[in-house]
Amino acid sequence: MFLISRCFTHQLMTFSNAKMPPKIAVLGAGIIGVSSALAIQQICQKNVEVTIIAERFSPDTTSDVAAGLIEPFLAGSDVERVKEWTRLTIERIKEYMSEGNLGAEEKSGYWMQSVKEVPDWLKLMKNVKVLNESEVAAIRKRPGHNFGVFYTTWYLEPTRYIDYCTKKIMENGGKIIQRKIENIDELGNDFDVIVNCTGLGSRVLFNDETIRPCRGQIVRVSCPQVRHFFIDDDFYTLINDSCLILGGTKDLDQWELEVNSKTAQKIIEGNCQNIPSLRHAKILSHHIGLRPCRPTVRLEKEIKNNYPPIIHNYGHGGSGVTIHWGCALETAELVNKTIIERKSHL
Ligand SMILES: Cc1cc2nc3c(=O)[nH]c(=O)nc-3n(C[C@H](O)[C@H](O)[C@H](O)COP(=O)(O)OP(=O)(O)OC[C@H]3O[C@@H](n4cnc5c(N)ncnc54)[C@H](O)[C@@H]3O)c2cc1C
Numbered sequence: 334m335f336l337i338s339r340c341f342t343h344q345l346m347t348f349s350n351a352k353m354p355p356k357i358a359v360l361g362a363g364i365i366g367v368s369s370a371l372a373i374q375q376i377c378q379k380n381v382e383v384t385i386i387a388e389r390f391s392p393d394t395t396s397d398v399a400a401g402l403i404e405p406f407l408a409g410s411d412v413e414r415v416k417e418w419t420r421l422t423i424e425r426i427k428e429y430m431s432e433g434n435l436g437a438e439e440k441s442g443y444w445m446q447s448v449k450e451v452p453d454w455l456k457l458m459k460n461v462k463v464l465n466e467s468e469v470a471a472i473r474k475r476p477g478h479n480f481g482v483f484y485t486t487w488y489l490e491p492t493r494y495i496d497y498c499t500k501k502i503m504e505n506g507g508k509i510i511q512r513k514i515e516n517i518d519e520l521g522n523d524f525d526v527i528v529n530c531t532g533l534g535s536r537v538l539f540n541d542e543t544i545r546p547c548r549g550q551i552v553r554v555s556c557p558q559v560r561h562f563f564i565d566d567d568f569y570t571l572i573n574d575s576c577l578i579l580g581g582t583k584d585l586d587q588w589e590l591e592v593n594s595k596t597a598q599k600i601i602e603g604n605c606q607n608i609p610s611l612r613h614a615k616i617l618s619h620h621i622g623l624r625p626c627r628p629t630v631r632l633e634k635e636i637k638n639n640y641p642p643i644i645h646n647y648g649h650g651g652s653g654v655t656i657h658w659g660c661a662l663e664t665a666e667l668v669n670k671t672i673i674e675r676k677s678h679l
């Protein structure tokens with residue numbers, strides 16, 4: 334268990350005290366917050382004091398609901414940035430796998446489409462095969478399966494990964510505070526840089542009405558004989574180490590966190606049409622998550638009078654796992670640059 338204090342015990346500190354390491358507050362403990370905190374410690378060579386402040390921690394974040402399939406989805410319109418963030422995340426996953434960690438694997442499968450799509454990010458995947466007409470006919474399971482792509486991607490189970498990152502953050506001297514921040518004024522001048530990884534929370538905390546919930550409902554099942562993912566316009570079967578994740582609704586501006594049993598039945602039925610052997614699946618659990626959707630991911634520095642610099646890293650839609658490490662590295666570089674600039678002005 335990590336030491337969690339519920340109040341700020343920081344003494345007021347200014348940069349003028351050059352002997353003290355700069356204090357960085359990371360708001361949010363989903364995959365974006367914890368990966369950003371770890372990247373900051375690594376890029377600033379641990380010459381910083383990182384404190385994660387969050388209302389909810391794993392396994393009670395949106396991130397914990399995700400299957401962790403590595404594929405841009407509802408990631409906004411910055412397609413080139415998203416592709417580069419995805420590339421960096423894939424490199425990170427390969428390192429994570431090489432350490433022998435559970436909850437990360439290569440995984441192949443089918444994406445069946447009503448309208449033909451061969452997005453640029455497929456170049457980051459392996460074994461990509463755009464299906465020809467006879468191959469589509471052989472795979473087709475439901476109306477709307479007019480085109481298809483076979484490829485190999487990866488999955489990264491968020492809950493295991495968040496635990497991995499959090500342990501490293503604490504080993505590096507990081508701190509954790511459980512608290513809902515109603516207004517960043519509460520942070521006063523306790524920190525030298527604020528990193529905002531609050532996801533959908535930024536709608537209220539930073540008055541950003543461009544970030545909107547996209548409600549996703551999933552069913553976790555056990556069906557070991559299913560070994561490939563299967564995605565189409567309306568449903569998906571994704572794979573983790575010890576379960577399958579059946580999805581996948583995407584209801585914009587829906588905030589309801591209660592599981593809808595009719596929706597669950599529809600998800601199960603639709604995926605059984607795609608993969609008939611799912612009829613033998615054992616239902617394990619039902620979950621809801623609100624994807625933090627925004628026209629683009631907000632990853633930038635904000636300078637507000639009378640506040641420490643704020644580095645925003647939020648609005649990752651349905652791709653927070655897919656692009657987390659690319660975003661974390663860019664966030665950490667912005668923090669490091671800010672620290673260096675402020676020191677040079679002392
Ligand atoms: C059903 C579903 C399936 C998904 N599948 C995938 C997938 O396969 N691949 C993929 O890449 N992505 C997937 N996603 C998307 C992914 O889950 C999100 O993009 C990602 O979780 C966003 O991470 P986050 O850390 O920004 O947000 P969150 O996980 O929501 O974390 C936000 C953190 O900020 C804290 N916070 C918020 N406001 C405040 C406040 N005022 N004070 C203090 N703390 C605050 C919260 O407590 C929490 O700790 C899926 C999402 C859903 C819903």
Ligand SMILES: O=C(O)C(=O)Cc1ccccc1
Pocket residue numbers: 400402404405406549564569580581624650651652
């Ligand atoms: O449900 C989500 O948000 C996902 O990211 C899962 C997913 C992944 C790839 C294609 C469709 C849905």
